[in-house]
Amino acid sequence: MKVYTKEIKVRTHERFELIDITDPVEEAVRESGVRNGIALVFATHATAAVIANEHEQGLIEDIKNKVAEFTEPGSSKWRHNMIDDNAHAHIGSALFGQERIFPVVNGRLVRGVWQNIFLLEMDGPRHERRVIVTVLGE
Amino acid sequence: MKVYTKEIKVRTHERFELIDITDPVEEAVRESGVRNGIALVFATHATAAVIANEHEQGLIEDIKNKVAEFTEPGSSKWRHNMIDDNAHAHIGSALFGQERIFPVVNGRLVRGVWQNIFLLEMDGPRHERRVIVTVLGE
Amino acid sequence: MKVYTKEIKVRTHERFELIDITDPVEEAVRESGVRNGIALVFATHATAAVIANEHEQGLIEDIKNKVAEFTEPGSSKWRHNMIDDNAHAHIGSALFGQERIFPVVNGRLVRGVWQNIFLLEMDGPRHERRVIVTVLGE
Numbered sequence: 208m209k210v211y212t213k214e215i216k217v218r219t220h221e222r223f224e225l226i227d228i229t230d231p232v233e234e235a236v237r238e239s240g241v242r243n244g245i246a247l248v249f250a251t252h253a254t255a256a257v258i259a260n261e262h263e264q265g266l267i268e269d270i271k272n273k274v275a276e277f278t279e280p281g282s283s284k285w286r287h288n289m290i291d292d293n294a295h296a297h298i299g300s301a302l303f304g305q306e307r308i309f310p311v312v313n314g315r316l317v318r319g320v321w322q323n324i325f326l327l328e329m330d331g332p333r334h335e336r337r338v339i340v341t342v343l344g345e
Numbered sequence: 346m347k348v349y350t351k352e353i354k355v356r357t358h359e360r361f362e363l364i365d366i367t368d369p370v371e372e373a374v375r376e377s378g379v380r381n382g383i384a385l386v387f388a389t390h391a392t393a394a395v396i397a398n399e400h401e402q403g404l405i406e407d408i409k410n411k412v413a414e415f416t417e418p419g420s421s422k423w424r425h426n427m428i429d430d431n432a433h434a435h436i437g438s439a440l441f442g443q444e445r446i447f448p449v450v451n452g453r454l455v456r457g458v459w460q461n462i463f464l465l466e467m468d469g470p471r472h473e474r475r476v477i478v479t480v481l482g483e
Numbered sequence: 484m485k486v487y488t489k490e491i492k493v494r495t496h497e498r499f500e501l502i503d504i505t506d507p508v509e510e511a512v513r514e515s516g517v518r519n520g521i522a523l524v525f526a527t528h529a530t531a532a533v534i535a536n537e538h539e540q541g542l543i544e545d546i547k548n549k550v551a552e553f554t555e556p557g558s559s560k561w562r563h564n565m566i567d568d569n570a571h572a573h574i575g576s577a578l579f580g581q582e583r584i585f586p587v588v589n590g591r592l593v594r595g596v597w598q599n600i601f602l603l604e605m606d607g608p609r610h611e612r613r614v615i616v617t618v619l620g621e
Contacts, residue, residue, distance in 0.1 A: 208346040208484040210519040243348040253536045253597035260391045260439040265424030269432050286541030294545050301536040302579050303440050310479040321391035341586040346484040381486040398529045398577040403562030407570050441578050448617040459529035
C-alpha cells in the first residue's frame with residue numbers, strides 16, 4: 208500500500224475566481240506511483256471550495272455568477288459580516304465542499320473529458336491558497 | 346490491501362432524471378472482497394452528479410424540481426449556452442459534486458435506511474452515462 | 484495498511500442545528516494509529532449533512548438561515564410533504580452531501596484553522612444521529 212501527499216500552492220487575484228489545478232493534481236498522481244486507488248483533492252480553507260467541471264471561459268463566468276447570486280456577498284442579513292465581510296464565502300465553502308475525490312486506475316487519475324479540477328476562490332485575492340492532494344492505493 | 350474498480354453504465358431518458366444505482370454499487374462492494382474500507386461512487390461527467398437519498402417518487406420529483414429551479418435551464422444569462430445549451434447542467438454538476446463516498450464495514454456498504462444512491466442526470470437523455478465504483482480496503 | 488471505524492452518536496435539539504463534531508473525529512484519527520491516509524466522516528441519514536467551516540455563532544446562524552431559505556421547509560410545492568413534512572431536509576441532505584473527507588498526515592487530521600467539522604441537522608430534534616468515521620491508511 209502506498210500513501211502519497213503533495214501540497215499545491217495557488218495565488219488568487221479576484222474575489223471570485225476559478226483556478227485550474229488539473230495539471231499539478233495529475234502530476235501528484237504520477238509521482239505517487241499508485242496504480243489503483245483514489246486521489247483526494249482538499250483545500251485547507253473555509254472560504255474556498257474544490258470543484259470539477261469544463262474549462263470553458265463562458266462557463267467559468269456562469270459558475271462564478273451563480274455562486275455569487277446564491278451566497279449574496281455583502282448582504283446585511285449575514286451576521287458573520289459584522290466580524291469579517293466574507294460570510295458569503297464561508298457559506299459557499301461549507302455547502303459546496305472543500306474537496307473532491309477521483310478514482311485512480313492504471314496509474315492515471317480517472318476523469319471525464321470535461322472534468323477539469325478547479326480551486327473555487329470566493330474570498331480573494333489571496334497570496335496563498337493551499338490544496339492537499341492525497342493519493343492512496345497500491 | 347485490496348482495490349477493486351467496476352464500471353456501471355446507465356442509460357437516461359429525461360433531461361432531469363434520478364436513476365437508482367444502489368444495487369450495482371452494492372454488488373461491486375460484494376465482488377471486491379473488501380471487508381473494511383471505503384467505496385467511492387464517481388460519475389465521469391460534467392453535466393451529471395451522484396447523490397444519496399430516499400427512493401420515494403414524490404421526493405424524486407422534488408429534487409429534480411429544486412435542481413432545475415436552482416440551475417435555471419435555458420436562461421439567457423448563462424454564457425455557456427451560446428456554445429451548448431446546457432450551462433445549467435454544468436453548474437449543478439460542479440456544485441453538487443460528481444461523487445459520493447461510503448464506509449464499508451464487515452463486507453457491506455454502510456448507508457442509512459433512506460440513503461439510496463442515485464445518478465442525477467441534468468442533461469439527458471443520454472445513451473450512456475458511466476459511473477466508476479472504487480472499493481478500497483482490507 | 485490500517486482501517487479503523489468509529490461511530491459517533493449525536494443528539495439534536497432544533498429543527499436546523501450545527502453540531503460541532505471536530506473533537507470526536509480527531510479522537511478517532513488518534514485512536515486509529517494511522518500515520519498517513521484519509522478520514523471519511525459520514526452521516527447515515529437522508530435529512531442531515533456533514534460540512535466543514537468556522538465555528539462562529541453568527542456564521543452558524545447564517546448557514547442555518549441559508550439552508551432554510553434554499554430548501555423551503557413546509558412549502559406546499561414539495562410532494563414529499565404529503566408523506567412526511569420534511570422534504571426540505573431530504574433536498575438539503577441530497578445536494579449538500581452526507582460526508583466530508585480529510586487527509587491524514589503524520590497522525591493528524593489535516594484541516595485549516597477555520598475548518599471545524601459539523602453535523603448539519605435539518606430535521607431535528609432527533610434523539611440519535613449516527614456519524615461513521617472511517618480512517619484508512621498506513
